[in-house]
Amino acid sequence: MIGLSTVAEVRAAEDVLLAATREGALMQRAATGLATVCLRLLGRAHGTRATLLVGGGNNGGDALFAGAHLAARGARVTAVLLDPARAHPAGLAALRRAGGRVAGPDGDDGLDRADLVLDGIVGIGGRGGLRPEAARLAQRAATGPGLTVAVDVPSGVDADTGAVGGAAFPALHTVTFGAVKPGLVVGEGRGYAGTVHLVDIGLGPHLAPARAHQLTDADVAVHLEPPGPGDDKYSRGVVGVVAGSAAYPGAGVLCTGAALRTRPGLVRHAGPAGDAVRTAWPEVIVTDGGPGEAGRVQAWVVGPGAGTDDAARRVLAEVLATDLPVVVDADALTLAAREPALVRGRGAPTVLTPHDREFARFGEPPGADRIGSARRLAADLGAVVLLKGDATVVAGPDGTAFVNATGTSDLATAGSGDVLSGILGSLLATGAPAAEAAAAAAHLHGRAGQVAAAAGPIVAGDLVRRLPETVGRVRGTGLPDSEA
Numbered sequence: 395m396i397g398l399s400t401v402a403e404v405r406a407a408e409d410v411l412l413a414a415t416r417e418g419a420l421m422q423r424a425a426t427g428l429a430t431v432c433l434r435l436l437g438r439a440h441g442t443r444a445t446l447l448v449g450g451g452n453n454g455g456d457a458l459f460a461g462a463h464l465a466a467r468g469a470r471v472t473a474v475l476l477d478p479a480r481a482h483p484a485g486l487a488a489l490r491r492a493g494g495r496v497a498g499p500d501g502d503d504g505l506d507r508a509d510l511v512l513d514g515i516v517g518i519g520g521r522g523g524l525r526p527e528a529a530r531l532a533q534r535a536a537t538g539p540g541l542t543v544a545v546d547v548p549s550g551v552d553a554d555t556g557a558v559g560g561a562a563f564p565a566l567h568t569v570t571f572g573a574v575k576p577g578l579v580v581g582e583g584r585g586y587a588g589t590v591h592l593v594d595i596g597l598g599p600h601l602a603p604a605r606a607h608q609l610t611d612a613d614v615a616v617h618l619e620p621p622g623p624g625d626d627k628y629s630r631g632v633v634g635v636v637a638g639s640a641a642y643p644g645a646g647v648l649c650t651g652a653a654l655r656t657r658p659g660l661v662r663h664a665g666p667a668g669d670a671v672r673t674a675w676p677e678v679i680v681t682d683g684g685p686g687e688a689g690r691v692q693a694w695v696v697g698p699g700a701g702t703d704d705a706a707r708r709v710l711a712e713v714l715a716t717d718l719p720v721v722v723d724a725d726a727l728t729l730a731a732r733e734p735a736l737v738r739g740r741g742a743p744t745v746l747t748p749h750d751r752e753f754a755r756f757g758e759p760p761g762a763d764r765i766g767s768a769r770r771l772a773a774d775l776g777a778v779v780l781l782k783g784d785a786t787v788v789a790g791p792d793g794t795a796f797v798n799a800t801g802t803s804d805l806a807t808a809g810s811g812d813v814l815s816g817i818l819g820s821l822l823a824t825g826a827p828a829a830e831a832a833a834a835a836a837h838l839h840g841r842a843g844q845v846a847a848a849a850g851p852i853v854a855g856d857l858v859r860r861l862p863e864t865v866g867r868v869r870g871t872g873l874p875d876s877e878a
């Protein structure tokens with residue numbers, strides 16, 4: 395798991411470490427790591443041109459020291475000082491000693507011919523969007539030839555939330571220090587941060603345990619272990635699906651298919667899409683009656699393609715009245731937003747899977763702070779909230795949060811959500827903690843999208859078809875890429 399640390403958590407750890415290390419040592423570690431990543435990205439230093447955008451704080455200091463490293467290796471480095479009176483003195487001296495120059499009043503900042511632009515305008519000390527002069531430079535960097543690299547955080551991005559209040563530096567890469575900050579991987583900030591590189595400056599032992607995480611394949615593989623010799627079709631959890639209707643049978647087919655393909659064992663289906671499900675998946679045990687006639691299950695998925703009429707409401711209430719984990723998706727979210735008491739009163743875990751418009755039905759739209767919004771709704775309802783998006787966020791009622799690290803824009807296709815809820819139901823039925831099961835499902839769904847999209851445009855059925863292979867890859871037992 396990759397911990398996502400807030401500015402306050404990073405500052406607290408830095409204070410302890412600063413007191414225990416020689417003055418300037420931490421900045422040297424940061425700048426050396428930064429220069430190393432830049433050298434790797436550029437492939438060489440000699441003969442390259444770099445422009446440093448330098449603010450008046452320590453973020454600018456990092457950029458200056460890294461620029462000095464590059465200059466010492468033969469790069470032509472120009473520093474643009476946004477606040478000359480407050481530019482980091484030692485960093486500036488180091489850059490000059492190494493042969494770097496400071497852009498003079500002639501304004502020759504080299505941006506229109508730079509190979510690399512380092513954004514050291516502001517880091518975790520930044521507040522609000524960029525001021526006009528910084529915004530103008532960020533805009534020129536975006537349209538210029540240089541590889542854009544942000545120091546610690548793209549300036550103008552809120553490191554805690556990913557909110558972008560105005561202009562921000564559009565980085566292709568962000569080199570961040572000590573810990574990944576949430577704002578680099580979620581919300582609008584994710585688009586400005588590009589690829590995130592973490593430089594270890596020794597903060598680890600001093601950081602408070604993170605309250606937000608990203609899962610890796612290895613974390614998710616734990617939930618996808620193959621059955622052992624003692625297992626039978628019931629032993630690892632049976633999932634029940636109430637999805638699809640006469641008008642939308644496909645939702646039932648996709649949702650049950652995804653559940654079956656994630657962890658084959660046993661999947662039961664109840665409701666009016668039974669014929670379509672039987673035809674597509676003879677392995678599924680189908681009843682045309684309600685959930686009560688489906689037989690024993692360990693988790694329910696309710697809502698995809700199910701409609702919002704009285705019958706759908708009765709089914710939702712019946713499922714939520716059980717003491718089993720329940721995934722509330724799609725149409726069932728509309729119903730639950732009308733009657734949140736159905737969810738609030740539950741003792742067993744509930745996972746809600748809204749996109750932004752569905753989320754808004756519970757009160758307010760998620761806004762720029764997606765982790766904060768998901769946490770608030772989760773606490774309010776006593777449920778896990780999986781807020782779908784470019785980077786899906788999962789929050790538990792206790793504030794535990796996850797930000798998804800996998801996926802592709804190709805997943806924005808009809809039926810993709812039905813597949814996600816099927817995967818999630820299958821993982822919940824194993825008895826996994828609900829928030830982690832939701833995060834694992836988002837991860838696997840995103841990976842399936844990546845696997846399927848590698849072959850070209852995808853429809854939701856492709857995700858189901860490629861799930862076994864995706865599970866194999868996540869477990870680390872799939873075919874290597876070259877053989878696939």
Ligand SMILES: NC(=O)C1=CN([C@@H]2O[C@H](COP(=O)(O)OP(=O)(O)OC[C@H]3O[C@@H](n4cnc5c(N)ncnc54)[C@H](O)[C@@H]3O)[C@@H](O)[C@H]2O)[C@@H](O)CC1
Pocket residue numbers: 408412420421422424425449450451452453454456477480515516517518519520521522523524525528545546547550571595
């Ligand atoms: N504390 C430490 O020991 C370390 C700090 N490091 C670096 O230091 C950074 C934090 O440094 P600081 O606390 O000095 O703060 P920053 O350098 O992030 O920002 C503070 C400066 O930015 C200005 N500013 C704030 N918002 C602005 C905006 N919207 N537009 C333009 N200017 C704005 C402030 O007036 C101030 O001059 C980290 O992000 C990291 O890059 C690293 O060197 C690692 C060690």
Ligand SMILES: [K+]
Pocket residue numbers: 453513514515516517544545546547548549
């Ligand atoms: K920055």
